[in-house]
Amino acid sequence: GLFTGHLELREDALEALGLAVLVVAADDSVMPQTIESINHAKAANVPIIVAINKIDKPTANPQKVRTELLQHEVFVESMGGEVLDVEVSAKNHTNLDKLLEAILLQAEILDLKANSNRTAEGTVVEAELDRGRGAVATILVQKGTLTPGQIIVAGDQWGRVRALVNDKGEHVKSAGPSTPVEVLGLSGTPAAGDKFAVVENESRAREISEYRQRLAREKMVARQSGSRGSLEQMMSQLHASGMKEFPLVIKGDVQGSIEAIAGALEKLGTDEVRARVVHSGAGGITESDISLAEASNAAIIGFNVRANKQARDAAERAGIEIRYYNIIYDLVDDVKAAMSGLLSPERRETFLGNAEILEVFNITKVGKVAGCRVTEGKVERGVGVRLVRDNVVIHEGKLKTLKRFKDEVSEVQAGQECGMAFENYEDIRAGDTIECFRVEHITRTL
Template sequence: MVDTKTPGDKKLSVPSKTLSLKPRVETGTVRQSFSHGRSKQVVVEKRGKRRIGDGPEPHAPEVTAKPAPAAPAAPSRPAPPPPRNAGSGVVLRTLTEDERSARASALADAKLREVEERRQAEEEAQRRAVREAAERAEREAAEARRKAEEERHRHEDEAKRKAETEAKKRFGEGEQPAAARPATAAPSAPAPRPGAPAARPGAPTTARPGTTTARPTATAQRPGGPAGRGPAVAAEPDEDEAPRQIRRGPGGAMRPAAAPKTTHKPGPQKERGRLTVVTALNADDVRERSIASFRRRTQRLKGHASNEPKEKLIREVTIPEAITIQELANRMSERAVDVIRMLMKQGAMHKITDVIDADTAQLIAEELGHTVKRVAASDVEEGLFDTVDDSTDTETRSPVVTVMGHVDHGKTSLLDALRHANVVSGEAGGITQHIGAYQVLSPESGKKITFIDTPGHAAFTAMRARGAKVTDIVVLVVAADDGVMPQTVEAINHAKAAGVPIIVAINKIDKPDAKPERVRTELLQHEVQVESFGGEVVDVEVSAKNKTNLDKLLEMIALQAEILDLKTNSERPAEGTVIEAKLDRGRGPVATVLVQRGTLRVGDIIVAGAEMGRVRALISDQGETVQEAGPSVPVEVLGFNGPPEAGDRLAVVENEARARQVTSYRAHQKRENAAASISGMRGSLEQMMSQLKTAGRKEFPLIVKADVQGSLEAILGSLEKLGTDEVAARILHAGVGGISESDVTLAEGFNAAIIGFSVRANKEAAAAAKRNGIEIRYYNIIYDLVDDVKKAMSGLLAPTLRETMLGNAEILEIFNISKVGKVAGCRVTDGTVERGANVRLIRDNVVVHEGKLSTLKRFKDEVKEVQSGQECGMAFENYHDMRAGDVIECYRVETIQRSL
């Protein structure tokens, strides 16, 4: 299209040459190699790197600007520059504002990119300079080491050469003529020409005979070779003449050699190898040293330091009560051989697997410079109990009250009156044989009070002691018509030992023969002084039958609890005491627990004695299932692996691993104590004498099964008290729960009796006992059990023999009667003589014979007895050496059965 507004312009003409773009990058082809000999022709591009300050781009054409002719100055504005292709005949249009702004922004972006590239190039140059400086320093250090090595080799060669010369002189080679000796020593080098470079100090010089100049060489001489035997070395020429070499031919003539090619600045060696895509693209990259190579180099440089003695490590060694030598050496980071060597110095020979005690291990560790921390197996129980509560987190808890006193003084009846229950009707024999825990709501304050009921029988001392340990207040129940009894005194002692206050409840004041004043007076004998007598012990007259003054008793308990100011933290992990434990056939091991601190929840991991478990259910004293139990709350806990022992302390642990550690330690201690008691380890002289006494006594084997741990404890204590030096009860097995077949099998093996207290044998065990003739005795009252065992053990006692004197007779004369033998004619001096009685023959106050009378005659008749003052004839069984004047003593032996 022709612009008509500019008719003076030339027309657009198209050149005949085809327009094309010059490629921006250089291309080439390479052959890419693959496995199994396969290859492929690949087109690659090589882009030139743009370097800042090195001149124009390698691919950009070099443009030289020519100065334009001067133009006359215009008054308005300067003339626009001539178009770039003005000579081509193409008319270019003027740029619009948008295009001009776009071009300006593009130029600005290009400038920014150029600045950024320049900054990156400078940073790269700095990094490269640092890296090159480090490499240069390494090369200089390597060169210095190489020079030192060359100097060392040169000195060694000179010393060797001197030694050879001295040896040759010593063996007569020195007398040979000089012409016959080979020229081994090199002639001294002449002074260098003016302008020649000075020789490097310390560098060896070599020259052949006939050469005029010698130059220093940088190559190390071959070690061990004599000087002058290496290859010919060219002399270094002057600066103004061409370099040349002089080489000796086979005939000895000297001929010039070709001059070696020299470069002013040797460049880096170019890597040779197969041309691949990777090598082609990374041709300009500088290969850096690998990490493994740097480590090897560092190891070579520091190789001499590895032989230096290492710094000894001082450790804190944890030493248990017993430890093997191998484990001790590992904990000290020492060799076990060194530990054994130290023990041998002390006179003890050990192997690496031997176990040594903690004291020996401590001596070894301290001698080696380590610090020692002693630990014991019992440390697993640290922090399990008695953690101090923060005073800011505590709150008031209910008091725990233990009811104690003599048997049949109305303890359970008083508790029933407070609880509005009837526990007495369910007790066997009308006596309490189990310890129980209940909660009562006080009508005055509305707060709960926890009561613990203890048995009053003499056999349940351990139960009363256990109740006194877990209580805050002791209510001492004394019957007004009975007064202070032995178990009342025992309860007073338990309360004093526990250090808890006492409240005296004088019961049965409704009876006509009640005398409360006598009770107060008798308590003074045991240092219990009530308030009415000027003391500090509170006393309340109550009647459980008529429910008299029960509210006053509760008020006194609440007042005493307020004085004690009982507080604890209910949010911490629970701690408590096992009041009672049993094995229920339907529910498994069940433990009655009094929670003392914290809150026990369902799902907690608990430890009690040698038993552990997870709480599956909590049952209150009313039989209701609860989810948690706070402080001073008695609950039945289900979930133990086995029934714990009564009196064991319960604690909640964080995980099963800690629970397993604690229970395994306690089970181990329990087994050791049992083994020690059975084996009867040698101790003092008194213990050895007691063992001799008990070695020959008879044993009454028993297997005892009870319903709860407390009853079993009381039964075992009562049976142990029955033992004497001659007979004792041997308990083969004792446990809680019903009688099983294994108990019958055990009884059959030892011919033992089985005693069941408030339990029964299952069907299979009863059938096995009947089939094998094993006796099973069932009891519900501990009185009857102890009495029957006492009678059975009394049958094992040896009977007592008692002598009863009958009379004496004096021998007057001896008669020989045919077919009878000697017969003594006697006169009874005192008492009577009976036929068949035991007799002693006494001669000169010495017993010469003991036996029985075979014949007793009065004249010719056999008689049964002869009275005092009468004469008779007597003959002995199997004895005839009787003399006149001997005295015959007649007596009777009675057998008396003993009892415990």
């Protein structure tokens, strides 16, 4: 299905899927990403099933959603159209069986069948760099059956399938048509929407991968040289058009969000100024990103990721500011404001300190408590905290407890050990970092 969070499933991927499930929140109705998803589905000429989610909320208004969908030419059955709609609550599992029934019914009418007795083909839904597991791609098998040990090419990356993991985190022996699985063993992260296919041997896989990487590089060089040209051309273009460039280095947690950010920033350009993404990639911010930003005079943006210690030190030496975001709209608004030279005073985070989790203890009636050492700065109670795993933000919230020995304390300084537990969050592991920050209002600069 096509979920509003995954806009990067492009038309070609959608055509292969044959059916799109549009998830719309009943309490805030049709959002910009919903409209984009509708346009993708229409461009691919794929039938839509509307899942109106969050109907358990008191502010839910499913009828408003149906009426707003009319403006985008999505006519549900109750409004005299042919689009199936189901009111669901993912939280309470309400009507999820009816949604599955609607999907099966639509698939039967459209005669959507696939051959499972052939080599596997499909689409990459998402990809990320994971600690300990390397490059992990979430794929949807569309034809054939994929098994561990097979060699696949996904976009411009290749690899031998080390393991297949289903949505419950279980390792599976095979994945047939319409099965989404995580694939371990790729050489790098492919882009969301890329096709994948099984190939006969490693040399063939390497050959295809290298050819596609070369094509991508050539395209990038052409785009860069096309946008810059020679020094004289650049000067004459600047004088003639008054066009200014706003260079950016973007690092994100997953490939899909990076594509969405780059796409949103491209649309910001005016006749006078436009954003230029010098480099983008999945994973934490490294020293090489800092040196690239320094060389190209770019601002560094981290979306749900953090810079490692060396990168932070290098950024401080070079006087480069790294800005962190977890909401795409905030990021786009900030870049837009910076491009127009109007950065308004707004909420801003001040980094207080980092603590490394040495060990995790299970305590009855309390839950999981992390035994930590404060590695830099200090940790305070009552301020914001984040759990960071391999420079990627896993959770953001508040501390339930902060203890030194057996006493609750208000703050713990660098070099000291303490016990911490998050409110309503238990997935903590030894080796993770807890980042502590304070939110304040100051005038921003980029």
